[in-house]
Amino acid sequence: MKRGRPMHPFAAAGVYALLALGTIVMVAPLLWMLLVSLQDEAGALRATVTADPTRLIPRDPQWSNYAESLRRMGSEPWVGFLDALSNSIIVTALVTLGTVLSSSLVAFAMARVRFRGRRPLFLLMLATMMLPAQVTLIPLFMLFRGLGWIDTLLPLVVPAFFGSAFFIFLYRQFIVQIPEALFEAARLDGLSWLGLWWRVVLPLCRPVTAICVVFTFIFVWNDFLAPLVYLHSTEEATLSVALNSFRNQYGGVNRLHLLMAASLATMLPCIVLFIAAQRQFVQGLGAGAVKG
Amino acid sequence: MTTVSIRNAVKVYSGGVRAVDRVSLEIRSGEFIVLVGPSGCGKSTLLRMIAGLEEFTEGSLRIGEVDATHLPARRRDVAMVFQNYALYPHMDVRRNLSFGLLQRRTHRGLAALLTPAGRAGRRTETAEIEHRVRDAAAMLGLSPLLDRRPSQLSGGQRQRVALGRALVREPSVFLFDEPLSNLDAKLRHEMRAEIRILHRRLRATMVYVTHDQEEAMSLGDRILVMHGGRVMQAGTPAELYREPQNRFVAGFVGSPAMNFAEGILRREGASIRFTRGDASVRVADSRAPTAPASGEAPAIIGVRPEHLSIAPEGYGAIPARVEAVEFLGDRADVLVETPFGRWTMRIASPSAPIEGATMHIAPDADAVHFFRTGAEGERW
Numbered sequence: 001m002k003r004g005r006p007m008h009p010f011a012a013a014g015v016y017a018l019l020a021l022g023t024i025v026m027v028a029p030l031l032w033m034l035l036v037s038l039q040d041e042a043g044a045l046r047a048t049v050t051a052d053p054t055r056l057i058p059r060d061p062q063w064s065n066y067a068e069s070l071r072r073m074g075s076e077p078w079v080g081f082l083d084a085l086s087n088s089i090i091v092t093a094l095v096t097l098g099t100v101l102s103s104s105l106v107a108f109a110m111a112r113v114r115f116r117g118r119r120p121l122f123l124l125m126l127a128t129m130m131l132p133a134q135v136t137l138i139p140l141f142m143l144f145r146g147l148g149w150i151d152t153l154l155p156l157v158v159p160a161f162f163g164s165a166f167f168i169f170l171y172r173q174f175i176v177q178i179p180e181a182l183f184e185a186a187r188l189d190g191l192s193w194l195g196l197w198w199r200v201v202l203p204l205c206r207p208v209t210a211i212c213v214v215f216t217f218i219f220v221w222n223d224f225l226a227p228l229v230y231l232h233s234t235e236e237a238t239l240s241v242a243l244n245s246f247r248n249q250y251g252g253v254n255r256l257h258l259l260m261a262a263s264l265a266t267m268l269p270c271i272v273l274f275i276a277a278q279r280q281f282v283q284g285l286g287a288g289a290v291k292g
Numbered sequence: 293m294t295t296v297s298i299r300n301a302v303k304v305y306s307g308g309v310r311a312v313d314r315v316s317l318e319i320r321s322g323e324f325i326v327l328v329g330p331s332g333c334g335k336s337t338l339l340r341m342i343a344g345l346e347e348f349t350e351g352s353l354r355i356g357e358v359d360a361t362h363l364p365a366r367r368r369d370v371a372m373v374f375q376n377y378a379l380y381p382h383m384d385v386r387r388n389l390s391f392g393l394l395q396r397r398t399h400r401g402l403a404a405l406l407t408p409a410g411r412a413g414r415r416t417e418t419a420e421i422e423h424r425v426r427d428a429a430a431m432l433g434l435s436p437l438l439d440r441r442p443s444q445l446s447g448g449q450r451q452r453v454a455l456g457r458a459l460v461r462e463p464s465v466f467l468f469d470e471p472l473s474n475l476d477a478k479l480r481h482e483m484r485a486e487i488r489i490l491h492r493r494l495r496a497t498m499v500y501v502t503h504d505q506e507e508a509m510s511l512g513d514r515i516l517v518m519h520g521g522r523v524m525q526a527g528t529p530a531e532l533y534r535e536p537q538n539r540f541v542a543g544f545v546g547s548p549a550m551n552f553a554e555g556i557l558r559r560e561g562a563s564i565r566f567t568r569g570d571a572s573v574r575v576a577d578s579r580a581p582t583a584p585a586s587g588e589a590p591a592i593i594g595v596r597p598e599h600l601s602i603a604p605e606g607y608g609a610i611p612a613r614v615e616a617v618e619f620l621g622d623r624a625d626v627l628v629e630t631p632f633g634r635w636t637m638r639i640a641s642p643s644a645p646i647e648g649a650t651m652h653i654a655p656d657a658d659a660v661h662f663f664r665t666g667a668e669g670e671r672w
Contacts, residue, residue: 184345185378185457190366190395203382 037260038062044257062257069262073246074234083235084242091156091227091238092220098160099167099216100209106163107171108197112183122172129165133225141229155230156223156238167212174208175201210280218270239266294356294369294464294497295321296342301351303337303521311337313521315351322495326512328502329544334521335501336469342499343467344368356464366395371458372467376474377450379442379457386438389428389456393421396461421460428456431490448479455490468500472507484510505545509533517541534659539669542594542661548625550594550661553632557583557591557662557672566593566662571610571631573655580662580672591672593632594661597625600637602645603654614649628653 007015036047038061047056074080109115110122144155178201186200202209224240231237237245243266250258274281296319303312312334319325327335340346342353344365352361360368371392379388397404397417404410429435432452442450451471458466468487472480488511491498502508508515509529517524517532517540525532525541536542542550555568557580564583565574573593583589603609612628612635624644626637630653637653645651662672 179376179378181374181376181378182380184343184365185372185374186380187345187365188343188370188372189392189457192366195395200380206382 032056033260033264036257037065037264039065039257041255041257044255044260048256065257065261066265069246069250069258070265072250072258073242073262074237080234080242084237084239087153087236088221088239091153092217094157095160095220096213096216098157099164100212102161102163103167103212104171104202104205104209105197107168107175108201110168111172111175112180112196113193125163125165126169129169137225137229144230150230151232151236153231153236156220156226164216167208167216170211171205171208174205178204207280207283210277211283214273214277214280217273221270295319295354296465296497296499297352297354298338298342299352301338301341301353302349303334303341303346304349310521312341315518315521315523317516317523317526319497319499322497324491324498324500324511324513326500326502326508326515327518328505328508328512328515329518329524331503333518335503335516335518337521338518339372339467339469339499339501342465343370343372369464370467371461371463371465372469373451373454373458373471375470377442377454379450379453381442384439384441385429385434385445385453386425388442388453389425389434389438389460390421392457392461393424424460424462428459431459432456432486447475448483451475451483455487459490464497466496466498468498470502472502473504480507487511506547509545517544519544535671536594536661537671539592539594539663542663546596548597548636548638550596551600551632551635553593553635554665555591555593555632557589558587559583559585564662566591566660568593569631573610573660574608575657575660579658579660583662583672589672590665592663592665592669594663595635595655596659597636597638599656599659600635600653601639601656602643603652605652609652609654612651612653614645614647614651617644617647619644 032047035056035058036044038058039047039056040058040060040062043058050056070081071077074083110118110125140155140159141150144150147154149155149158182200183196186196191199222240223238224244227238227241228244231241234242234245243262246262247259250262296317298315298317301312301315301317302310304310315334315338317325327338329335337346341348342355344360344363344367348361352359354360355368355370358368380391383391398413400414404414425438426435429438432455434449434452434456437445437449437453442453445453451474454471471487472483475483484507487500500508500511502511509532512529514526514528515532516526519540524544525537527535532541532545536545536550539552543552553568555566558565558567559577560574562577563574564577564580565572577583580591583591605611610630610632612630614626615629615634616627618625618627619641622641623638624641626639626644628635628637635653663669664672
């Protein structure tokens with residue numbers, strides 16, 4: 001679309017129609033979840049059989065479904081939900097912190113410290129990005145079992161402090177663009193390597209850190225596989241695992257309203273984060289196209 | 293007030309590139325030394341070796357009484373002003389100026405915060421740092437800019453902040469790596485004067501790197517002309533200008549550049565005659581003291597444009613045809629075609645001939661130079 005030349009009305013209408021269709025397709029499942037979550041039991045049953053969207057709109061919205069579903073999560077009223085919530089918060093916070101600190105530090109070394117084998121090591125690290133999580137799952141499980149860490153939060157949190165290949169790559173590409181003279185000036189000012197990382201690199205890498213925080217948060221908050229594999233007792237469960245157990249209990253068609261309410265409640269932090277950090281999302285998606 | 297002593301400095305990069313080749317230099321306390329030369333001559337590398345940003349492959353460095361050859365950069369008492377300023381973009385001017393001092397506090401860490409003595413020491417240091425920052429800012433006209441970020445400053449203001457950052461540290465040695473290269477001509481001229489005034493005021497030892505020979509000549513107490521990693525000549529600006537020891541220095545120092553021509557040198561009694569084709573120049577033999585006593589020798593004559601003048605036709609005058617005239621205000625640069633090749637002469641503009649005119653020119657006999665034709669091109 002050339003700037004300064006308005007689109008032909010028909011073309012504009014076509015584009016808007018396409019965008020509207022795409023939006024409807026994307027938003028429809030969420031909207032369905034919201035409407036069902038506000039139904040009563042009969043309404044939830046009706047929602048699964050009707051094709052008429054107008055019948056989904058609740059006449060008497062049951063906002064209490066949210067509190068009710070969270071209360072029923074886990075074995076004890078409220079305790080199950082609060083345990084799961086606190087575990088999710090702890091894991092997400094620690095993993096985000098660990099990822100930012102370790103990835104930026106490793107990336108700084110890769111970008112600015114001259115050592116033998118730096119390039120092959122960097123390429124090897126990038127190659128690990130090709131490994132799907134499923135491939136490393138069993139060897140990691142055996143490792144953590146040997147350490148006695150199964151059914152604790154440690155297998156979820158500790159690996160984050162050893163760097164994430166994707167974010168190391170992102171940080172490195174960013175750090176490489178910082179002029180070398182800045183590091184030299186800082187060295188002359190008296191900074192050690194760690195000081196350089198803490199006082200120069202991290203502050204200048206705020207855009208990348210924002211992307212890292214946002215994406216790590218979303219991934220870890222929603223992560224289901226790792227908590228399912230490593231956490232067995234209900235006290236250690238995160239929200240994603242607790243929600244799965246809830247589904248097993250309340251997944252029946254006549255109790256869908258509670259399941260939808262619980263699901264939406266669990267998703268809420270991610271939705272709020274997206275609204276607050278839209279720019280970082282878009283930047284992160286385009287991050288693979290950085291030059292240099 | 294610190295001396296700097298460099299002995300046989302060598303820097304070889306992987307791949308065998310010899311960036312600095314056996315350079316020795318003794319810098320007196322309070323001296324302003326300029327390292328000048330074309331790109332790739334090793335001047336910046338030598339400066340960075342003094343700073344500690346490059347390792348010595350061979351040789352030694354003493355800063356004052358301290359053997360600094362293998363000392364890490366942060367432990368050498370030097371401050372550097374970079375070509376592209378290297379200001380911290382995420383800090384304001386005040387913080388940029390104080391950063392280096394804050395890293396060198398003696399009262400830091402938990403101990404300083406938890407003990408009364410530590411806290412008192414910290415307060416004293418903070419007051420001292422603020423005092424130094426205020427003084428430096430006042431000296432450089434930065435006081436109204438202390439709360440601004442580098443992105444909100446002009447090029448000249450940024451360079452002053454870079455200068456101020458070095459100033460507050462009160463180091464033993466100031467190092468400048470082409471600090472004025474990124475500024476426009478007028479600003480460069482102003483900043484040059486400010487640096488000179490700063491040096492006079494502080495009397496600090498300063499090592500300055502530039503590729504601009506005019507800048508070198510105007511700033512340095514002593515200049516080192518470098519080429520291919522080696523020092524071609526070291527001396528005062530006057531020495532370099534009047535008595536260049538080799539062809540490289542002769543051609544590098546002075547603007548417009550010296551005129552050269554290849555020919556034959558022959559002694560004639562107490563004179564030296566230089567001949568090329570039909571044209572010749574005769575000067576006193578003191579201009580080529582090492583010329584062979586008998587016989588001929590190949591040589592290169594060098595005459596600065598400002599040492600050529602229009603002369604009447606006659607003995608010793610060289611025929612010339614005016615190719616172009618550049619008017620520069622009070623003077624003019626005249627490009628002439630002579631038997632010695634195309635030469636430039638610089639004369640007072642009222643005397644400037646018109647293009648196409650034919651005339652004769654003659655060099656100032658006391659300002660003619662002769663160099664050998666070999667690769668080194670030393671003076672005869």
